[in-house]
Amino acid sequence: MTKTLFEPSIRSRPVYGELSPRAGSAHLFIADGEGAEAITDMFAKAGADAPALLAKSHIIYMPGPYGTDLSAALQALGAAQFHRAPSFNAAELRIRKVLTDAHMGLQVYLAGTETVIGLAQREVMMAGLPFEAVQTEHRGSLSRRVQCVHCKGVTENVTTDPFVCSHCGLNLFVRDHYSRRLAAFQGVNIDAEDPGLVPAAVERFK
Numbered sequence: 001m002t003k004t005l006f007e008p009s010i011r012s013r014p015v016y017g018e019l020s021p022r023a024g025s026a027h028l029f030i031a032d033g034e035g036a037e038a039i040t041d042m043f044a045k046a047g048a049d050a051p052a053l054l055a056k057s058h059i060i061y062m063p064g065p066y067g068t069d070l071s072a073a074l075q076a077l078g079a080a081q082f083h084r085a086p087s088f089n090a091a092e093l094r095i096r097k098v099l100t101d102a103h104m105g106l107q108v109y110l111a112g113t114e115t116v117i118g119l120a121q122r123e124v125m126m127a128g129l130p131f132e133a134v135q136t137e138h139r140g141s142l143s144r145r146v147q148c149v150h151c152k153g154v155t156e157n158v159t160t161d162p163f164v165c166s167h168c169g170l171n172l173f174v175r176d177h178y179s180r181r182l183a184a185f186q187g188v189n190i191d192a193e194d195p196g197l198v199p200a201a202v203e204r205f206k
Helices: 035-054 071-075 088-100 114-127
Strands: 026-032 057-062 081-084 106-112 134-138 144-148 154-158 171-179 184-189
Touching: 026 035, 026 088, 026 114, 035 057, 035 071, 035 106, 057 071, 057 088, 071 081, 088 114, 106 114, 114 134, 114 144, 144 171, 154 184
Parallel strands: 026 057, 026 106, 057 081, 106 134, 144 184
Antiparallel strands: 144 154, 171 184
């Protein structure tokens, strides 16, 4: 699957690029689902430099939200360390340990869904790594992690707009406004002024 192209939007909406090999003391890759293909494509671009890069690489991977599991292709690359986790939550402690123990020169590569990219980017920010050390590439599902601005609950893998908050039951309009601190888009009550007047849900983020 090729990288995702997004329509221009508001300034807070994340913008993704394309993973490229960089010089560094170590290389951390975090991906889910089809994000594995962004990593294998990057190593293909590295050519003769790929073995030296892999010798300093740690890949942390989890299946996508709809079950896509390309861990075999990543494991076959032969990175110094490869870890498959069932979910981001399961991988979180490992990610924090790697970032805590990191030395100057670590390069971070994030690929896959916006949820995993956002959650991993939040961990990188909390660890104090420079923004310039992080590359991102979107691949796979467009489903969103959305925070209800009213009850503050977060609903994972939202595909329709509007949708019903899984915490408080309000009908929410999904905005493009994104919080890096929360790693989530914002959902706002769509029928606050006219209760019950809710447009039909449309699948926008499959």
